[in-house]
Structure formats: C-alpha cells, structure tokens
Amino acid sequence: MRQTQAFMPTMKEIPSEAQIVSHQLMLRAGLIRKLASGVYEFLPLGYIVLKKVEQIIRAEMNAAGAQELLLPALQPRELWEETGRWEIYGAEMMKVIDRNKRYFGLGPTHEEVITDLVRQEVKSYRQLPVILYQFQTKFRDEIRPRFGIMRGREFIMKDGYSFDKDEAGLNINYQKMAQAYKNIFTRCGFDFRMVQAGSGNIGGNLSHEFMALANTGEEAIYYCDACQVTLKAKESEEAQPATVEKQICSKCQKEMQYSRGIEVGHTFNLGTKYSAKMKATFLDEKGESKPYIMGCYGIGVSRIVAAAIEQSHDDHGIIWPRQISPYQVIVLPLDVTNEPVKVGAEDLYTALKNKGVEVLLDDRDERAGVKFKDADLIGIPVKVIISARGLAESRIEIKLRKTGEVFKLNTEEALSKIKELI
Amino acid sequence: MRQTQAFMPTMKEIPSEAQIVSHQLMLRAGLIRKLASGVYEFLPLGYIVLKKVEQIIRAEMNAAGAQELLLPALQPRELWEETGRWEIYGAEMMKVIDRNKRYFGLGPTHEEVITDLVRQEVKSYRQLPVILYQFQTKFRDEIRPRFGIMRGREFIMKDGYSFDKDEAGLNINYQKMAQAYKNIFTRCGFDFRMVQAGSGNIGGNLSHEFMALANTGEEAIYYCDACQVTLKAKESEEAQPATVEKQICSKCQKEMQYSRGIEVGHTFNLGTKYSAKMKATFLDEKGESKPYIMGCYGIGVSRIVAAAIEQSHDDHGIIWPRQISPYQVIVLPLDVTNEPVKVGAEDLYTALKNKGVEVLLDDRDERAGVKFKDADLIGIPVKVIISARGLAESRIEIKLRKTGEVFKLNTEEALSKIKELI
Numbered sequence: 001m002r003q004t005q006a007f008m009p010t011m012k013e014i015p016s017e018a019q020i021v022s023h024q025l026m027l028r029a030g031l032i033r034k035l036a037s038g039v040y041e042f043l044p045l046g047y048i049v050l051k052k053v054e055q056i057i058r059a060e061m062n063a064a065g066a067q068e069l070l071l072p073a074l075q076p077r078e079l080w081e082e083t084g085r086w087e088i089y090g091a092e093m094m095k096v097i098d099r100n101k102r103y104f105g106l107g108p109t110h111e112e113v114i115t116d117l118v119r120q121e122v123k124s125y126r127q128l129p130v131i132l133y134q135f136q137t138k139f140r141d142e143i144r145p146r147f148g149i150m151r152g153r154e155f156i157m158k159d160g161y162s163f164d165k166d167e168a169g170l171n172i173n174y175q176k177m178a179q180a181y182k183n184i185f186t187r188c189g190f191d192f193r194m195v196q197a198g199s200g201n202i203g204g205n206l207s208h209e210f211m212a213l214a215n216t217g218e219e220a221i222y223y224c225d226a227c228q229v230t231l232k233a234k235e236s237e238e239a240q241p242a243t244v245e246k247q248i249c250s251k252c253q254k255e256m257q258y259s260r261g262i263e264v265g266h267t268f269n270l271g272t273k274y275s276a277k278m279k280a281t282f283l284d285e286k287g288e289s290k291p292y293i294m295g296c297y298g299i300g301v302s303r304i305v306a307a308a309i310e311q312s313h314d315d316h317g318i319i320w321p322r323q324i325s326p327y328q329v330i331v332l333p334l335d336v337t338n339e340p341v342k343v344g345a346e347d348l349y350t351a352l353k354n355k356g357v358e359v360l361l362d363d364r365d366e367r368a369g370v371k372f373k374d375a376d377l378i379g380i381p382v383k384v385i386i387s388a389r390g391l392a393e394s395r396i397e398i399k400l401r402k403t404g405e406v407f408k409l410n411t412e413e414a415l416s417k418i419k420e421l422i
Numbered sequence: 423m424r425q426t427q428a429f430m431p432t433m434k435e436i437p438s439e440a441q442i443v444s445h446q447l448m449l450r451a452g453l454i455r456k457l458a459s460g461v462y463e464f465l466p467l468g469y470i471v472l473k474k475v476e477q478i479i480r481a482e483m484n485a486a487g488a489q490e491l492l493l494p495a496l497q498p499r500e501l502w503e504e505t506g507r508w509e510i511y512g513a514e515m516m517k518v519i520d521r522n523k524r525y526f527g528l529g530p531t532h533e534e535v536i537t538d539l540v541r542q543e544v545k546s547y548r549q550l551p552v553i554l555y556q557f558q559t560k561f562r563d564e565i566r567p568r569f570g571i572m573r574g575r576e577f578i579m580k581d582g583y584s585f586d587k588d589e590a591g592l593n594i595n596y597q598k599m600a601q602a603y604k605n606i607f608t609r610c611g612f613d614f615r616m617v618q619a620g621s622g623n624i625g626g627n628l629s630h631e632f633m634a635l636a637n638t639g640e641e642a643i644y645y646c647d648a649c650q651v652t653l654k655a656k657e658s659e660e661a662q663p664a665t666v667e668k669q670i671c672s673k674c675q676k677e678m679q680y681s682r683g684i685e686v687g688h689t690f691n692l693g694t695k696y697s698a699k700m701k702a703t704f705l706d707e708k709g710e711s712k713p714y715i716m717g718c719y720g721i722g723v724s725r726i727v728a729a730a731i732e733q734s735h736d737d738h739g740i741i742w743p744r745q746i747s748p749y750q751v752i753v754l755p756l757d758v759t760n761e762p763v764k765v766g767a768e769d770l771y772t773a774l775k776n777k778g779v780e781v782l783l784d785d786r787d788e789r790a791g792v793k794f795k796d797a798d799l800i801g802i803p804v805k806v807i808i809s810a811r812g813l814a815e816s817r818i819e820i821k822l823r824k825t826g827e828v829f830k831l832n833t834e835e836a837l838s839k840i841k842e843l844i
Contacts, residue, residue: 005487006489007489007491007543007552007554009543033539033542033543035493035494035496035497035498035535035538035539036494036496036498036524036526039494039496040494041491041492041493041494041535041539042491042492042493043491044489044490044491044554046491047490047491047492050492065427067428067429067466068466068469069429069463069464069465069466069468069469070463070464070469070472071457071463071464072457072458072461072462072463072576073495073559073561073576074457074458074461074516074561074575074576075457076457076458091521094496094518094520095518096516096517096518096528098516098563098575099513099563099565102458104458106518106528113457113463116457117455117457117463120455121429121431121455130429132429132466137495137559139495139496141520141521143521153496153520154494154495154496
C-alpha cells in the first residue's frame with residue numbers, strides 16, 4: 001500500500017478524550033475513530049490488525065475441532081425469557097421493538113440462541129460432542145464505556161459453545177479450548193496468565209479468565225512465576241492497587257507477583273445452566289432424555305488489538321508484535337523529489353510485494369522527520385530507509401522498530417535480511 | 423471435514439414455510455435456520471459459502487483500489503437528522519434507545535456515518551479520491567420479510583463509498599466499481615445483467631442494478647442479446663408477468679428478451695446529495711470549499727448465496743458453482759463397514775487434504791442411497807465414490823454433480839483428474 005493513497009489519518013497531538021495509552025495511540029495512528037460514546041469505527045489500518053487477530057483465532061479454533069457459524073444479532077425476547085435473563089440482563093441489553101411490536105434484544109452474548117439451535121438439531125448422544133463458534137458484533141449498554149475499544153458498547157467477540165453428553169466430555173472440550181486459547185494468545189504475542197475466576201452474568205460452575213498483563217488493566221491478579229498458580233485479587237485491592245498485600249503461593253510457598261491485567265478471554269463451564277431451563281435435551285445410550293452439558297468460550301477480538309498496544313509500545317508509538325502487525329515492512333524514501341531515492345524505494349517496494357511481503361511505502365513528499373515520526377507511531381516492525389547518502393554508498397538501512405537495531409546492506413543482502421526478519 | 427463430526431443437519435421433507443427453491447434447499451441442505459421472521463442463522467456449511475463470496479468481493483474491491491474498514495451498526499440519530507433521513511426511513515429503520523435516552527438507528531445503510539468520518543479527515547483535494555468499503559450486518563425492518571435470506575431483516579451487505587473532487591473523478595471510480603462488480607458476479611458463476619435503474623431511499627442522480635437472472639426474481643428486466651442494452655420492466659408488468667409486452671431494442675431494433683431477476687448489486691451516483699446536506703467539504707485547487715462528489719456501491723452478500731442456488735440447482739438439490747462451493751470434493755465410501763472401502767476412502771481423503779483440496783468425507787454408517795441423496799442435496803461439484811465393486815476392479819468412480827459425467831480411474835489417475843476438475 002502506498003501512503004499517498006491510503007486512508008490513514010495520523011494525529012500529532014494526544015487526544016484529550018483518551019486516558020490510556022492504547023486509546024491514545026489507536027486514535028493517533030489512525031486505527032479507530034469515535035462515532036458515539038463506546039461506539040468506534042475501525043479505519044483501514046486498524047481493520048487489518050483486527051482481521052489478523054481474527055484469522056489467528058479462527059485457525060486455532062478450527063484446529064481444535066470447532067466449527068464456525070454466524071448467529072443473528074437480533075434475538076427474540078421469548079428465548080431470553082426461557083432462561084430468565086431478559087430481566088437479569090436489564091439495561092445492559094439494548095432492545096429493539098419491531099413494526100409488529102415484537103421485542104428483540106441486541107445480542108450481548110448468544111447462549112440462548114445457540115442452545116435453541118442445537119436443541120432443534122441434536123437429538124441423540126451420537127451427534128455429540130459439538131463445538132460451534134462465531135465472530136460477531138456484540139452490543140452491551142455499559143454504564144461507563146471507556147478506554148476506547150477496551151470497554152465499548154459495540155464490539156467484536158469470538159464466542160464459542162460446546163455441547164457434551166456428560167461432564168467427562170465437557171472436561172475434554174474445556175481443556176481443548178483452554179489449550180487453543182493459550183495458542184492464540186501466544187501467537188498474538190501476549191504476556192498472559194490463565195486465572196480461575198467467577199462467572200458473572202454468564203453463570204455456571206467454574207470459569208477461567210485469560211489476562212494480558214498490563215498496568216492499565218481493569219483487573220488485578222497474583223501469579224507465581226515458579227509454578228503457574230494464579231489468583232484474582234479481591235475487589236478492595238482492585239480499588240486501591242497501592243495497598244497490594246503480600247501473597248504466598250499455596251503450592252510452592254514462594255512470594256507471588258502482583259500485576260494488573262486486561263481480560264482478553266474467558267472460558268465457562270456452564271454445566272446444564274442453560275440446557276435445563278431451555279429443555280434442551282438429547283437421548284442418551286439408554287434412551288433417557290438428558291440436558292446437554294455445556295461450555296462457553298469468549299475472546300474479546302477488538303479488545304485484543306488494544307491490549308496488544310498496552311503491552312507493546314514506547315514513547316514514540318506502537319510496537320506491533322510481528323504476527324498481528326498491519327504490515328510487515330515499511331519502506332521510507334527520505335526524499336521523494338530525489339529521483340534515485342524515489343526509484344530505489346519504488347523498486348524495493350515492488351520487489352517485496354512480488355515476494356508476498358505486506359509492505360507499506362511512505363511515498364509522501366514529506367520531511368524525513370515527519371516520516372520517521374509517523375513510522376514509529378504506526379509501529380511497523382521493520383523499517384527500510386532509502387536515502388541519497390545510503391545510495392551513494394550502495395547501502396540500504398534496515399532498522400528494527402522494537403530494538404532500534406540497524407543493518408546497512410546492499411539491495412540483495414537487504415532483501416534476504418528482510419525475509420529473515422519477518 | 424468428516425460428516426460424522428460436522429454440524430450439518432439435512433432435511434428430507436420440503437419445509438412448508440419455504441416458497442422458493444433457494445429457501446427450500448438452504449433449509450434442507452443445512453445452510454441456514456430461521457430464528458425469527460426475516461432473521462436467519464448461518465450454519466457451518468452455509469457460512470463457508472458466505473465467506474467464499476466475501477473473499478471474492480474483497481479481492482476485487484482491493485484490486486480496484488478500495489480500502490476496507492468497519493463502521494458501527496449503532497448510528498446516532500443526530501447524523502440521520504442532518505440528511506432528513508431519520509424521518510424518511512421511518513419504520514424500516516430499527517431503533518434503540520440507550521440508558522441515557524439517546525436514540526440510535528441500527529444501520530440499514532451507512533452514507534451518513536461514512537460521510538461524517540470523511541468530512542473530519544479529508545480536508546484537501548490532495549487527499550482525494552478515496553474509496554472505502556465494509557462487510558457488515560445491516561438491519562431493515564421489512565414489511566414483508568420473505569424467501570429466507572433473499573429478503574431478510576438482518577443480512578450481510580458489502581457497502582462501498584467513493585469520494586471525489588469532481589464529476590470526472592466520480593465517473594472514473596463509478597466505472598471502476600462497475601467493472602469490479604462484473605468481475606465479482608462472473609467469479610460467483612452468475613448469469614447477470616447490469617441495468618440502469620432508479621435510486622429509491624439512497625438517492626442521487628443515476629444508478630445501476632446488477633441482476634442475477636432467475637425466474638423467482640422480484641424484479642423484471644428486458645435485455646438485448648445483441649448489444650447489451652437492458653431496461654427494467656414497469657411496475658404493472660412486474661405485478662402481472664403473464665402480460666409481458668414485446669420490447670424492441672432502441673439501439674439495434676431487435677426484439678428484447680424478458681427475464682425476471684434478483685438484485686445482487688446496486689451502484690449509485692450520489693453526487694452531492696449527502697455531502698451538501700452534511701456540509702462535508704474539502705478545499706479545491708483554488709482554496710474554495712466544495713462538497714465531495716460521492717458514489718455508493720452495494721452488494722447483497724448473503725443474498726448472493728440464495729441467488730446462486732436459484733440459478734444453479736436441479737430436482738435433487740444444489741449445484742454449486744465451483745468458486746463458491748463449500749467443498750470442492752466429496753468422498754463417498756458406500757459402505758464404511760467394509761474395511762477396504764473404509765480404508766480406501768480414508769486414504770484418498772487424507773491425500774486430497776494434504777494437497778490442499780477442500781474435501782468432505784461422508785464417513786457415516788448410512789446406506790448408499792442416503793449418501794447419494796445428501797451429496798446431491800448439498801451440491802458439491804465433484805463426487806468420488808469408493809465401492810467394494812470398484813475396488814475389486816482397482817477403480818475409483820468420479821461423478822460430476824452438474825453433468826452426471828462419470829470417470830472410472832485408478833487412484834493415481836483419479837487424483838490427477840480431481841486436480842484438473844477443481
């Protein structure tokens with residue numbers, strides 16, 4: 001992509017509306033714009049990242065045997081009344097009244113809809129287990145939308161649901177999903193912890209949160225570096241992070257680390273909470289009618305983009321983890337009015353594109369300082385700098401966004417170095 | 423994918439709720455299920471097709487220089503009041519009142535939101551032109567939702583918008599988009615016509631509809647086979663297709679063909695309809711403030727899936743065009759209790775998967791008749807039949823869904839034949 005043709009509006013100033021660094025940088029780098037409180041537009045650069053995250057999640061979910069589908073956002077009130085959640089969810093669920101005066105909720109989550117679908121199609125234990133998931137826009141009328149897309153009112157979620165004939169089956173699928181989640185967050189480049197947690201509005205017997213460690217996280221955890229034991233901090237500690245107590249690991253007796261965290265995933269052992277209320281049953285081996293044993297598995301897809309920035313940035317801007325960076329390489333001709341520099345950059349851009357490299361070319365007629373600032377702001381991992389001085393020495397400069405490491409190479413060496421780096 | 427593990431519920435009976443063949447077959451083949459009037463769930467098999475259509479559209483839009491983004495479904499009332507469409511759209515727009523008593527429309531289309539975004543970011547003619555598009559769930563509270571996903575209340579649309587500094591620029595982009603649309607519908611396997619049309623609720627000066635020809639289409643057109651002239655039939659003719667009048671082509675004086683059609687795409691020359699009302703302006707070469715000249719480009723993504731089935735089916739089921747078929751090949755072991763048949767099918771399935779072929783294996787313990795019926799119903803283009811009799815002769819049978827053509831080949835020949843066919 002050529003920057004002169006890209007819809008990629010960057011901002012110099014720190015927007016006053018944004019309190020945390022990911023929100024500031026997403027606005028400044030032109031990844032998102034605000035339409036209303038808690039309602040954001042993903043601009044092209046941000047959307048590429050969102051799609052990359054989605055693709056990582058899809059690959060791991062499919063590899064774990066889950067099948068993708070797409071459920072509606074509009075959910076009939078009657079389904080939510082079967083579980084009693086029409087009342088329980090209350091004002092957090094946005095509602096629509098259609099022209100025939102029927103009520104719909106705008107799905108904040110999809111347990112009722114998926115359970116309704118499966119109860120119509122899966123009648124026998126022979127058809128179990130099944131894991132279904134979707135990527136979808138969810139709606140929650142948060143009391144305090146904040147931190148940009150971190151806590152929005154309209155956001156993208158991956159929600160998955162497993163259906164089993166017994167607890168043993170659920171446990172297998174729950175472990176499969178937990179492993180898929182670990183793979184996903186590792187591939188996204190996260191420093192994260194899996195923590196046992198409560199279950200909130202979704203409910204069930206047991207749940208685990210996946211926390212990306214970050215100072216700005218809304219949650220607080222203790223974790224043991226030695227043995228992987230983790231626990232969530234109590235409410236009072238969350239309110240006053242200054243008064244962190246010493247926690248000793250129950251397993252290895254070492255002192256635990258304290259960290260704030262961003263919840264990027266949550267898995268729930270639902271048991272029969274939904275299936276029993278919704279009379280969602282199958283016939284077991286003995287011909288007896290039993291409710292499905294369910295699990296539920298959520299990932300905040302849009303939130304991952306923000307969490308990745310919280311974990312990986314510096315004073316100059318974003319530092320994208322390689323796997324979710326919108327582009328792998330940015331080519332920076334320092335002066336496009338200098339013909340050899342312009343031609344050298346164009347040739348390299350074309351060569352990289354032809355090799356299938358995702359490359360951005362800053363072909364704008366701007367000063368070198370502006371280009372460096374914007375390149376650091378948008379955070380592409382590999383910068384390739386073409387300057388008149390470099391060309392005089394037959395040298396191209398490769399600079400890594402994260403470490404600042406520099407390589408000065410001829411064109412051929414540069415192409416093979418780039419291949420090695422991405 | 424193994425059919426024993428797939429969530430792929432097929433139906434033998436024709437569902438009474440479905441009047442047209444695509445709706446019947448989408449239900450029977452397990453592509454969709456109904457949640458509420460005009461609100462459908464895409465099951466895994468249907469969702470794969472939807473994603474393939476999406477990918478074709480994305481590739482052609484990107485190749486034409488358009489950039490993908492994602493706008494919210496929730497749209498503040500104030501934006502729609504700027505253009506007067508809050509009133510005009512009326513009951514067709516679904517509405518949400520949030521907990522602070524603010525009104526939002528659930529986007530039936532996104533002219534206001536995209537114009538608002540661009541007016542904040544594009545201030546100079548130097549930043550133009552720009553074409554932006556998205557894939558998104560749209561909401562329209564149709565008076566008569568019908569024909570399954572053909573006319574639903576929640577559906578997937580690709581909507582694109584171009585912004586130019588002058589009419590000449592718009593004309594160039596309009597032609598680019600028209601060409602992209604022709605490429606897209608050709609790749610989807612459609613017999614289609616581009617027809618000049620009215621502009622309805624979207625408005626503007628000129629528009630074109632892209633019609634997939636099909637007897638069950640809600641629209642009616644005349645077209646000239648000799649010179650590509652097309653025109654929409656008048657309302658009265660639509661209501662009474664029996665009284666089709668003779669139409670003579672204005673260009674070559676030949677008699678025109680009459681056909682019913684399904685609108686799968688629509689391009690609009692909007693001019694300044696939205697930009698003028700929304701004071702969405704840029705500074706031109708002379709430093710004068712001018713409203714953007716806009717175009718708007720829609721494709722009914724979910725509708726394409728239904729339209730493809732209307733155009734390509736027989737009494738036994740769907741006949742997928744190769745490019746949007748959920749799988750390229752289905753392997754049918756006629757008796758999985760016969761060990762050599764089972765092993766032969768498994769080996770072939772693995773070999774095809776390893777070659778990157780999208781392959782479905784009907785590993786169910788069902789009679790041959792049931793397997794043939796289901797395979798024809800779901801419409802995979804290439805059927806590969808493994809039977810005891812065939813194996814005795816060292817022969818695998820390949821049968822094409824569309825033509826019924828049969829090839830009896832040994833394994834090696836079969837693998838290379840399949841590669842040739844897909």
